[in-house]
Amino acid sequence: xxxxxxxxxxxxxxxxxxxxxxxxxxxxxxxxxxxxxxxxxxxxxxxxxxxxxxxxxxxxxxxxxxxxxxxxxxxxxxxxxxxxxxxxxxxxxxxxxxxxxxxxxxxxxxxxxxxxxxxxxxxxxxxxxxxxxxxxxxxxxxxxxxxxxxxxxxxxxxxxxxxxx
Numbered sequence: 001x002x003x004x005x006x007x008x009x010x011x012x013x014x015x016x017x018x019x020x021x022x023x024x025x026x027x028x029x030x031x032x033x034x035x036x037x038x039x040x041x042x043x044x045x046x047x048x049x050x051x052x053x054x055x056x057x058x059x060x061x062x063x064x065x066x067x068x069x070x071x072x073x074x075x076x077x078x079x080x081x082x083x084x085x086x087x088x089x090x091x092x093x094x095x096x097x098x099x100x101x102x103x104x105x106x107x108x109x110x111x112x113x114x115x116x117x118x119x120x121x122x123x124x125x126x127x128x129x130x131x132x133x134x135x136x137x138x139x140x141x142x143x144x145x146x147x148x149x150x151x152x153x154x155x156x157x158x159x160x161x162x163x164x165x
Contacts, residue, residue: 106146113140
């Protein structure tokens, strides 16, 4: 663990050189960071006053926009990461060269993204400029979709293998 460089002024819990902070559950600083996270993850298009919740229609509209944006983003990223291959999972299959099944390799990448989310909740910020918490969640959506595609491929291939017998 890295060295302690200070303490939270509100609850006295340590702050480490690595940027990790630990707070008690009733710490006002932790409550402030959670409130900031909520405010940052609200849709930018909302014009409501703070404290007003999203109604169902707004939620459906938001979902539709997120998934449409995700389609564009994941298709572009897939083109970049598969280097012109027609195999949608070509980059993940590279892990098989070292004995790691593609789906497991993908799950490791998801764990990295989840670790960034945890870091955000612990620290109230991410250190990489230009990449916010929303980007980490978008990456998790993309990886989840890829995982579902790989699972579908495994099912189809399993059925084809049964037909050969």
